[in-house]
Amino acid sequence: MENYSKLRFRDLKVGDRFDLGTHALSLEEMLAFASKYDPQPFHLDDESARANPLFERTSASGWLSIMLLQKLIGDFWKATQVQGLAGAGVDRIEWAAPTYADEPLQCTMLLEMVRASASKPQLGLMTMCVTLTKEHQQLATLLRITGVFKND
Structure with missing residues (x-):
């Protein structure tokens, strides 16, 4: 991952894409969470997973994949000068394909909206579309959220 330690809110623009790395969930953490x-x-x-026509084997909870995305988003912004202040909402969650233990998942964040607040210009708003993709670019999980940031 690149060094974004000097990145500030004012540097961000719609269309910016950030690679948040490749991650895998272990069977132990999947089972503990579930x-x-x-x-x-x-x-x-x-056995129960195979009895369901949607799964090949034990699959991760979609909520666990969302928590993984949230952690990766937070870790990314902590490594920058961009200061998150609060969440403003979740626009979309999509679980497109099951996630299995030890499966490499590529995490990418795309900025879809970046602007100063109309009523409080010292604040910025940003909508992020964050995805986990499996092998061959198959979408596994999508999270679109909006956050409030310090506008510097």
Whole structure:
């Protein structure tokens, strides 16, 4: 990943794309999360997953993939001079394909809207479309969120 340590809000523009790296979820973290927060049978064991026509084996909870995206977004902005202040909303969540243990997932963030607040120009608004893609660019998870940032 490139060095973005000097990146500021004023440097950002619509169309900027950032590679947030390749990540994989372990079976242990998938099972721990599903057991506690999303105990659907296809998130807990292979046999139940195969009984469902949508899954090949135990799949990660979509909510776990969203949490992974949120962590990667936060880690990225922490490595810059861009200061996040608050979330302003989730526009879209899409779980396009199942995610399986140890599967490499490429994370990319595209800026779809970047502007100063009309009523509070010291604040900036930014809409980010963040995706996890599997092998052959197959979309697994999409998260489109808007955040409030310090406009410097």
